[in-house]
Amino acid sequence: MTGGDVAGLIAAGVFLLLTALLAVPLIKLGGVFDELRAGIRESVDAITPTLAETQVTVLEANKQLAKIDTITTDVADTTTNVSSLVSLTAATVGGPLIKIAGFSAAARAAFRSLRGVRK
Numbered sequence: 001m002t003g004g005d006v007a008g009l010i011a012a013g014v015f016l017l018l019t020a021l022l023a024v025p026l027i028k029l030g031g032v033f034d035e036l037r038a039g040i041r042e043s044v045d046a047i048t049p050t051l052a053e054t055q056v057t058v059l060e061a062n063k064q065l066a067k068i069d070t071i072t073t074d075v076a077d078t079t080t081n082v083s084s085l086v087s088l089t090a091a092t093v094g095g096p097l098i099k100i101a102g103f104s105a106a107a108r109a110a111f112r113s114l115r116g117v118r119k
Helices: 003-118
Strands: none
Touching: none
16 A cells, blocks of 8 residues: 555544534534424414404405494485585574564664653
């Protein structure tokens, strides 16, 4: 056996030892990846029902918003109708009431002046 053969055997032994030392972290890294894959699978399995519940919640919220929109529209229409009714009542009753009030004030003033003349 020559010196080159011995050096080759030593180099092969060192390479074998280095490979064995590097295999341990690689095996541990493989375990970490397996755990990571399992964690992601659990997360996806937990998220799916949550997304379904969220979809139902959003649909129910949209239904309630549609009801509120209907109520708001009805209130706006009612407010417009009440405003028109108040304007019509003021125009119909208000004018004659003002005339009656003016007439009664004038009559009161006339009666007071007549009383003052008789005294």
